[in-house]
């Protein structure tokens with residue numbers, strides 16, 4: 001940390017626990033020829049042990065002071081530094097040498113928009129490992145029926161098989177955040193393909209939800225459904241046909257968003273997409 005004042009606006013909580021750093025790198029399990037991208041390398045807590053196992057690493061960092069430090073510490077043939085905002089970064093441009101493994105102790109203040117941005121690149125990604133606020137990870141992996149289940153759960157579970165790996169206490173960082181963090185593994189679902197989990201930590205979920213014919217319509221429907229989560233879907237989904245749509249698909253008109261599985265949202269969106277095609 002010598003000489004660097006952590007910047008709150010860039011969500012800078014630097015990892016300082018050697019045990020946690022080792023656990024994360026072991027979970028990522030990088031192999032020499034992998035194309036790995038680290039988001040927010042900061043002072044290099046993960047960068048260095050990742051480079052111990054890799055020939056080369058890409059990083060995306062926004063803070064100019066930290067970029068300068070990284071330049072001085074790592075040779076350019078080992079570390080490619082992409083200076084800029086990860087929210088605008090074109091991850092697809094790095095995929096020419098193979099599917100990407102993306103890792104990062106993410107800046108918590110931009111975690112949701114970053115996850116939505118990354119979802120656009122699911123097709124060129126083999127897996128992602130992120131540290132996030134535990135509360136966010138719990139929402140990502142939540143099952144229908146509970147208070148944690150929401151738009152983030154549906155939109156991410158539509159694209160990824162996800163697993164909460166372990167919890168990380170505040171004392172593992174400097175400065176220490178106020179809340180617990182957790183590491184999550186995200187593996188993009190390949191539609192129609194049953195794949196083994198390369199980490200052998202359990203069954204990979206198959207893409208049971210199916211595919212949304214119109215992804216943009218699916219996203220709008222999910223957003224509307226959870227816009228007021230206490231309200232019944234017949235009200236929140238009024239613009240999509242509300243009660244008539246629900247009843248035609250066998251859902252109780254009193255149903256709330258949190259009771260619908262990801263596959264249910266896909267089915268509703270696909271019924272609407274088919275109706276729109278017919279009326280064109």
Ligand code: SAM
Pocket residue numbers: 010011012013014015016039040041042043044045046060061062063066084085086087104105106107108110
């Ligand atoms: N990886 C380091 C570690 O574990 O100690 C730093 C993690 S710190 C939580 C988040 C890092 O992301 C910081 O280095 C910060 O400057 C960087 N960052 C913040 N916002 C960013 C953005 N929009 N794009 C790229 N990097 C960003």
